[in-house]
Amino acid sequence: MTDPRPTDAELQLLRILWSTGPCTVREVHRRLEELRETDVAYTTVLKLLQVMHDKGLVARDTSERSHVYTPTFAEEQVTGALVDDLVRKAFDGSASRLVMRALADRPTDPDEIAEIRALLDRLEER
Amino acid sequence: MTDPRPTDAELQLLRILWSTGPCTVREVHRRLEELRETDVAYTTVLKLLQVMHDKGLVARDTSERSHVYTPTFAEEQVTGALVDDLVRKAFDGSASRLVMRALADRPTDPDEIAEIRALLDRLEER
DNA sequence: CTTGAAGTACGAAGAGCTTCGTTGACATCG
DNA sequence: CGATGTCAACGAAGCTCTTCGTACTTCAAG
Structure with a gap:
């Protein structure tokens, strides 16, 4: 691969x-x-x-x-790899630090915030 | 600048x-x-x-x-610019799409999830 | 004063990325 | 058939990034 x-x-x-x-x-x-x-x-x-x-x-x-x-690769695979790369190089491997930075200082749609919350719910169920 | x-x-x-x-x-x-x-x-x-x-x-x-x-730039400024760049090039300008991808398929610490929730709360207060 | 250590400046090589011109193959229309 | 248009292949130029060797400067110790 x-x-x-x-x-x-x-x-x-x-x-x-x-x-x-x-x-x-x-x-x-x-x-x-x-x-x-x-x-x-x-x-x-x-x-x-x-x-x-x-x-x-x-x-x-x-x-x-x-x-x-x-x-040959799905969009999720490729964008996921790019995110991984940035997390490693700029955020010391911490995905949550990247997430915080992505959301800070940026107007975000309420619907999208709700969507992210839903994803967090699903993550916590494990 | x-x-x-x-x-x-x-x-x-x-x-x-x-x-x-x-x-x-x-x-x-x-x-x-x-x-x-x-x-x-x-x-x-x-x-x-x-x-x-x-x-x-x-x-x-x-x-x-x-x-x-x-x-000459604070860490938040630089990492923020790098995130912006990736959002623009790979996620069509949607920061929330990047966030979803960053969190999916990745084990995330419960404390960090709580921290992200807190940030979302603060964002919604505006 | 000379020598050695530690520092900066500079140029250049090698790699990867992006762009495009040129060439040759192939088909299509008159 | 011959002219015209479409296509793939290829090489090369220009750019940035990264790395390092070499040369020059400065300072301090003997």
Whole structure:
């Protein structure tokens, strides 16, 4: 199992793949350009996806001329790994310290607060 | 105001400065080597601190021959900026989504859960 | 005054990330 | 068939980050 921690540019493409489902390079490129304002060369996206394939971050179906790319890790796995990484490097391994910092000095929706409470309830049941 | 987002190596040094207080290069180097197992060249730490000074991450007192370095940002500011960054890049700007991910699939101390609840209470009072 | 220790400054190498141009294969339409 | 458009592959350039060696400065001890 490879390390499921993408770089920034890779994460951006993964987010497109997660939300859209399996895509050709052309589709990813189109979605990327409409997401950002700026232009991006087609070959930039192609190369990035090839690199991601080498790293094991995406699988590809080459049966058609236009290859189709799919994420190999679920979104929860990848974002979880990124959170782990930050917890380790910036919060001495304490996830709760990260949580406190994420909530402090930030307006948070009451509904979301309730949702977090519900999760805490579930956690305490073990 | 410069961007208070350090790289990984820079963060490691900042953490030493935050916990120990203003330090000379020599002191940071010693603390770093005892923190990690591996050896690090003295000039590596020196160069890193110089780069951090150029970026505005640390201030230095050059009145003595051994310069003394101090963080220019508080720990809360820097870790907060890192959290912001991750929230933006991986969670579509939703801090609560990051919180949920940080708590899911992770054994969390009951005391810490209580602490988070207390914070949520305080947040809701506004 | 000379020598050695401790310090700073500087340049450069190597790695990884991001971007893109060029090339060659392949299909499609006239 | 030949021109045109689409695609994958590849290499390379430019950037940042990290690491370290070398050279220069300063100070103190003999």
